[in-house]
Amino acid sequence: MIFTETPIAGAFLIDIEAHRDERGSFGRSFCAREFEEHGLSPVVAQCNVSTNLEKGTLRGMHSQTPPHEEDKLVRCTQGSIYDVILDLRAASPSYRQHFGASLTAANHRALYIPKGVFHGFLTLEDDCEVYYQMSEFYSPSGGRGVRWDDPAFGIEWPGEVRVISDRDANYPDFDPGQGLGK
Numbered sequence: 530m531i532f533t534e535t536p537i538a539g540a541f542l543i544d545i546e547a548h549r550d551e552r553g554s555f556g557r558s559f560c561a562r563e564f565e566e567h568g569l570s571p572v573v574a575q576c577n578v579s580t581n582l583e584k585g586t587l588r589g590m591h592s593q594t595p596p597h598e599e600d601k602l603v604r605c606t607q608g609s610i611y612d613v614i615l616d617l618r619a620a621s622p623s624y625r626q627h628f629g630a631s632l633t634a635a636n637h638r639a640l641y642i643p644k645g646v647f648h649g650f651l652t653l654e655d656d657c658e659v660y661y662q663m664s665e666f667y668s669p670s671g672g673r674g675v676r677w678d679d680p681a682f683g684i685e686w687p688g689e690v691r692v693i694s695d696r697d698a699n700y701p702d703f704d705p706g707q708g709l710g711k
Contacts, residue, residue, distance in 0.1 A: 530543055530545060530556075530557055531544040535614070535630075535640075536626055537614050537626060537646060538616065538622050538623045539646070540614055541569065541640075541641040542630055542641075543638070543641055544636075544638050544639075545558055558604070558639070559602070569600070569641055569643075572600070573662045573664065574664055574666050575662075575667060576660065576661065577661040577663065577667075579658065579661070581610075581657040582692075583652065583691060584653060584654050584655050585652065585690055585692060586651070586691070586693070587650070587652075587690045587697065588693075588694075588697065589647070589648055590613070590674055590675050591649065591673070592645060592673055593644075593667075594673055595671075597665060597668040597670075597671030598644035598665065598671075599663045599664050600642065601648060601661055601663055602639050602640070602641050602661070602662040603632065603642065603648065604637070604639040604640075604659070605633055605634055605657060605658070605660075606634055607634050607656060607658035608633070608634060608652065608653070608654045608656055608657030609635075609653040610652050610659060611629055611630075611631055611650060611688070612629065612631075612648070612650045613629040613648070613649050613650065613651075613684055614627065614628050614647065615648075615684070616645075617645070617646075617647055617675070617703075618646065619705075621645075627683075629685075631653070632659075647674070647675060651686050651687070651688060651690065653688060674697065674700050675703050676699075676702070677690070677697060678690075679702055
């Protein structure tokens, strides 16, 4: 695997180092030892799959509150998405910075998202599937979010948002003194 640091502290793009021959290719997509060597949590408590029917579906921006915070490994297994992470950890050197990358079924790229970092994505085509490996069990009471288009963050999404939940569309403007939305 090839680990590439992002501008967000503790977050990495992970590419498969494919070995090719006449049959196609073979490569490792997860290895606990390699994750540990890069200072990443190899714990997998739960795996989730998100299906998204329409291009322009936006999910996010979400995180979990302590003690339910989770590391995530996100991969697009069908179609393509633009995946965005946003660092709202007050003590982080990358506080209030965001990073986005295209994850596609064709590029097999994954994004490792550390605890406390918010996450969301926009589908770039119809019929997308996103696969998540989570370090903690999901806790509905620990969910929180910020608005995907909040001017405080300046995230530039590469397409029109056509499908979004009411909750994701209606988080209030970010106010660092007021905490984060539930």
